[in-house]
Amino acid sequence: MKRWALLLVALVGSLSLGLWGLAAARIEPVTVLMPAPFAVATRDLVSAFNRSHPHIALSVTRGPMETEAVSDLAISSLLLGNSPYDLLLMDVSWTPKYAAAGWLEPLDPWLGPNALADLAPGAELGNAFDGQLWRFPLLADVGLLYWRTDLMEAPPRTPAELIAISHSLQRDGRVAWGYVWQGRQYEGLSCVFLELLHGFGGEWLQDKEPQLDSPAALAAARWMDDLVRTGITPAAVANMGEPETLRVFEAGDAAFMRNWPYAWAELNKPDSPLRGKVAFTTMVSEAGHPHAATQGSWGFSLLAGSKHKAAAMEVLRFLTSADAQKQLNLRWGYTPTRLSVFEDPELLAANPALEDLQEALAAAVLRPLSPVYAQLSDLLYRELNTVITGDRPAPTAMRQLQSNSERLLRSSGGPR
Amino acid sequence: MRWRLWLLMAPALALLLATFAAPLGHYLWLSTQAQSVLTALKPQPIGVEQWLRLFNDGRFWQDTWQTLRFSAASVSVEMLLGLAVALLLDQPLRGRALLRTISLLPWALPTTVMALGWRWIFNDPYGPINRLLSGLGLAAIPFLSAPSITWIAAVGADAWKTTPFVALLLLAGLQTIPADLYEAAALEGATPWQTLRRITLPLLTPYLLIALLFRLAQALGVFDLIQVLTGGGPAGSTESLALYAYLNAMRFLDFGYSATVMLGSFAILLLLCGMAALAWRWSLRWQGGLR
Numbered sequence: 001m002k003r004w005a006l007l008l009v010a011l012v013g014s015l016s017l018g019l020w021g022l023a024a025a026r027i028e029p030v031t032v033l034m035p036a037p038f039a040v041a042t043r044d045l046v047s048a049f050n051r052s053h054p055h056i057a058l059s060v061t062r063g064p065m066e067t068e069a070v071s072d073l074a075i076s077s078l079l080l081g082n083s084p085y086d087l088l089l090m091d092v093s094w095t096p097k098y099a100a101a102g103w104l105e106p107l108d109p110w111l112g113p114n115a116l117a118d119l120a121p122g123a124e125l126g127n128a129f130d131g132q133l134w135r136f137p138l139l140a141d142v143g144l145l146y147w148r149t150d151l152m153e154a155p156p157r158t159p160a161e162l163i164a165i166s167h168s169l170q171r172d173g174r175v176a177w178g179y180v181w182q183g184r185q186y187e188g189l190s191c192v193f194l195e196l197l198h199g200f201g202g203e204w205l206q207d208k209e210p211q212l213d214s215p216a217a218l219a220a221a222r223w224m225d226d227l228v229r230t231g232i233t234p235a236a237v238a239n240m241g242e243p244e245t246l247r248v249f250e251a252g253d254a255a256f257m258r259n260w261p262y263a264w265a266e267l268n269k270p271d272s273p274l275r276g277k278v279a280f281t282t283m284v285s286e287a288g289h290p291h292a293a294t295q296g297s298w299g300f301s302l303l304a305g306s307k308h309k310a311a312a313m314e315v316l317r318f319l320t321s322a323d324a325q326k327q328l329n330l331r332w333g334y335t336p337t338r339l340s341v342f343e344d345p346e347l348l349a350a351n352p353a354l355e356d357l358q359e360a361l362a363a364a365v366l367r368p369l370s371p372v373y374a375q376l377s378d379l380l381y382r383e384l385n386t387v388i389t390g391d392r393p394a395p396t397a398m399r400q401l402q403s404n405s406e407r408l409l410r411s412s413g414g415p416r
Numbered sequence: 417m418r419w420r421l422w423l424l425m426a427p428a429l430a431l432l433l434a435t436f437a438a439p440l441g442h443y444l445w446l447s448t449q450a451q452s453v454l455t456a457l458k459p460q461p462i463g464v465e466q467w468l469r470l471f472n473d474g475r476f477w478q479d480t481w482q483t484l485r486f487s488a489a490s491v492s493v494e495m496l497l498g499l500a501v502a503l504l505l506d507q508p509l510r511g512r513a514l515l516r517t518i519s520l521l522p523w524a525l526p527t528t529v530m531a532l533g534w535r536w537i538f539n540d541p542y543g544p545i546n547r548l549l550s551g552l553g554l555a556a557i558p559f560l561s562a563p564s565i566t567w568i569a570a571v572g573a574d575a576w577k578t579t580p581f582v583a584l585l586l587l588a589g590l591q592t593i594p595a596d597l598y599e600a601a602a603l604e605g606a607t608p609w610q611t612l613r614r615i616t617l618p619l620l621t622p623y624l625l626i627a628l629l630f631r632l633a634q635a636l637g638v639f640d641l642i643q644v645l646t647g648g649g650p651a652g653s654t655e656s657l658a659l660y661a662y663l664n665a666m667r668f669l670d671f672g673y674s675a676t677v678m679l680g681s682f683a684i685l686l687l688l689c690g691m692a693a694l695a696w697r698w699s700l701r702w703q704g705g706l707r
Contacts, residue, residue, distance in 0.1 A: 072666050100453045101669060185649025236540035238561035238650040247542060371453045374667045386651035389563055 026055070028311040033061045034089040035070045038139075038298065041332040042319065049318050056311045067091055068187070078103050078303075086306040087316060090135055092126040092297050093187065093367055093377070099134045100371035105302040106132040110313045118322075122364035123337035125295055129369050137299035137337040138320050139328065142360045143195050144280040144293065146249065146257040146267070151175065155281045157291070159199070159223055162256060162284050166232045169255050176234075179227060180245045181258040183237035183388045189381040190367065191294040192258055196220040198292035198365050199285030204376075205368045210409065212380070213402035219286075221394040225387050238388045250274060258283070260296065264353060265333040280356065282363050295364035297337065329354070335361070372408060379404045446675035453669040466676040475652070475660065476677060480684060483656045486567060487635035490574040494631055495624070497575060498582025503616075505583065506590045516587075523580040531644035534573040535560070538645075563653035566646055570654050574641055578634070582627045589623030590616070636685060657681040 034042065039062040049058050061084075063070040071094055077083040078101075090098065098104050107115065115133060116124040122142070127135045147155040151169055156162035166178020182188035197204060200223070202216025211217060227233040234248070242259055246266060249257035252273060257263070267278045282291035300316045302309060318324065322344075325336035329347055335357050336342060342358045368376060383401040386392040392400075447466050449459040470476055505516050522530065537543050538559035546556040559569040593616065601611045617624075639658040642648060648655035648663075657677065664674035 068667070075666055075669070097453055097669060100456065102456050184647060185652065186647050234541070235558055236556075236561045238558075239540075239566075239646065244539065251542070253541075372668070374669075378663065378667070382649075382652050385649050389561060389650045391563060391651045 027057050028055060028308045029057045029059070030086045030308050030312050030315050031059050031061060031084055032087040032089065032300070032315065033063050033070070033074055033085045035063050035067065035298075036065045038089055039063070041328055041334065042324075044331070045319060045324050045327060049315065053314065053318075056308075056314060058315055061085065078305075081305070083303055083305050085303055086308055086312040088301050088303060089138065089298055090301050092135075092295060092299070093373055095126060095135050095301070096129045096369050096371045096373060098301065099129050099132075103304055104134045105304045105306070105309065106134060107136060107302060107313075108133045110302070110309075111136065118338050118340055120337060120339040120342050120358055120361055122293075122295060122361035123297060125364055125366045126297060126369065127299060135299040135301045136316060136320050137297045138325070139298045140335040140337045140357075140361050141260050141296035141298065142293040142335075142357070142364055143191055143258060143283065143296070144261060144264075144360055145283050146259060146263060146278055146280045148175075148255050148274070148277055149279050150277040151255050155279070156256075156284050158286060159196075159284050163227075163230075163232060166255055170232070175255045176253045177248065178232035178254065179256040179258075180233060180237060180240065180248045180254045182241055182245055183224075183228075183233075183385065184239050184241045184244075185381050185385040186241065187377055187381065188241055189384055190377040191296065193220060193224070193380065193384055194294045194365055194367060195258075195283040195292045196223060198290055199283055201286060201289040204380075205370075208409065210376075210402055210405035212405055213398050218395060218398050221384060221387055221398050224384065225390075225394050228388055228390070235389075238385060261335050261357060262333075280353075280360075282360050290365075291363055292365040293360045293363045295361075295366055299337075370409075375408055376405060379408065443675040443679055446672055447679055449672045451671045452673070457669065457671075459672070462672075466672050467680075469673065470676050470680050475655075476657075476680060478652065479655050479657050479660045480681065482567065482654065483636060483638070483658075483681070484688075486571060486574075486638060486654075486656065487632060489568075490571045490578075490635050491628065491631045493571065493575045494579050494582050495628060497579045498586055498627065499624075501579060501583035502586035502590055503612075505587055519583065520580045522577045523584070525577065527577065527640040528644050530577050531573065531641045534569075534576075535645055538569055560646060561650050563651045566650055567654050570642060570645055573645060574635070574638070577641075578631060582631060585627045585630075586620060586623055589620045593619045636681075 039060045042060065046058055046060055050056070063073055070089075071091070074083075074085070074088055077085065088098075095104075111133065115136065116127065119137065120140070123137050123140045127133055127137060145155065151174060152165055156165050162179060166175075169175050170178055181192050183192070194204060197217055197220045200216040200219045202214050202220060203211050205211065228235055228237060236244075240248075242263075245257055245259060246263050248254050249259075249263075250267065250272065264278075264280060266272065267274050269275070282293050285291045300320065302312055302316065306312055320337075322336075322338050322340050325334075325338055325341045326344060326347060328334040329336055329341065330350060333351070335354075341347065342354060348354055367373060370376060379401060383392075383397045383404075387394050387397045446459070448461060448463060450462045450465070451457060451459040501519060505512065505519065509515065537545060540546050540556050540558055540561060541550065543559070545559070549556055558565060560566050597615050597619075598611060601615055606614070637658050638656045639662060642654050642656050642659055643662075646654045648659050658681075661674050661677040661681070664670045664677060668674075
């Protein structure tokens, strides 16, 4: 009898030991979808994570290059109801749409109420919507005004100054054009306009009501129109995205350019003709109004359908940590979101522009947080593009835009 | 005996139903629902509201006109050029095999790649065409930034890519025409023009029709070329119906309306095809009456 009991104990013991071991050895797969450039930049971090976390197998799916193509890929998989991804690296303008569609898991229970405490001013914007946190930012992106240090002493601070400097440089034949920016019918045009709108003292939405026929909005649209009509901006701007703009500026054909921080790294490459001849600042504005910088950060969201949420959150914490952001800045020049990284003396020594970027980030303005933002923006850039091509006068276009935006928000019950 | 026929056709019919009728039925149902980001993607019945919205949507009608304009222009150009290329490649030239291969290359390129290429070719001011013009002291052409020009640029890029496809179909057709017909015509002293009009074109008609059908179907659903080349701009002047439906579904997450846009354009196409078929029948009757 005793022997039987001993055997039973041994059996139960070894069995439970084996099961416990099996559970411990179970490796949790976590998959993250990122746009191609970020997937490349985080490769070292991902292998470091996999080394230090043997119970999680992290893999990164390399998405397309273009922002909206990444969203298309993510949405296609989410619509099928069984997305292979656990985390998504999201653009700031997608968050309310994805949250309203029910695809995201709120992060507050995982990260606590002080999750955003360490973020630099400006980087905390656009992560929460409807009272919940949906995204944690990895990299900050802001719109900047690039200017040529070899052509002028100081950058313009008002729209009138920018026009005056451009005129005199063009008259003297030192540049073909004054100012290039993104005027193509796409999201980039909305980003450019938002900065001007704030610079002229306006707002896109106020108390959930569009303000696009306000005097400030009209002044901003008129200013864009004038830039093209007076030849400070080439008419070709109506089809210029970021790469085309950078090309004109890099060729030395323009005195000013509006672009994102990635252009800074491009312009300072060893073979760049403008190396050391460029600086950046925030967008011009009328006296008394802010120099605004459209915020375009990227951050991680947890998908509601993920079966490995705890492991995925561990990945999120690791990849957005101060250490990871520091590496991404040192190696790839990406702008961090954590205040502690901005103030890191080693980084500041290696990348002196970081201080200016932090300042620009503090001037960040956000595109409206609304589940129907994509429609709002589509109305805006379509109508503005007709102003830029000269097909419609600014006042007509802005009145039309205002009534279309009102109708959209009315029929959709307003941004929640 | 009848039932056996149906039995044999059953697999094909089932396939057709599953791939054609079922999605169409689903779209019809979807067009009576509000299913968007604002309903948390859950369908809610709203009757004919989406159809009223479509009817009053100026953008839908503008895109319809632009899609038809693009299709008519690009398909006409491609048919004419394709015929010319096919006639040329049918001639006994030296190095004909090489020529045929080269002329097919544009068709082999993925549309997105070729559209990106054309975007740089049309670039103002650094594209090769505008460089050449500025070298000659001429003003740059705003290929992609002027609504009155951009749609023609898009037609040009489309013609570049798909003319080889038409040429290939027509070349196959040309090779089915017996050589003795041409010999007989030559003996009778027919001019090349008469030979073309009386022998080549009539015998090529079925192939011309097939090419026309394929090209029209593709052009009316144009999406990738426009999306990459212009994104629908400038000033919305190149947006096609397919692009509008895509925007509604994938960007705006408004599936009910996207389905309505698709069905609306489908209905317009059906109407056009019906009218074309009627016109065809009448023209045949008219010709018959003449004889």
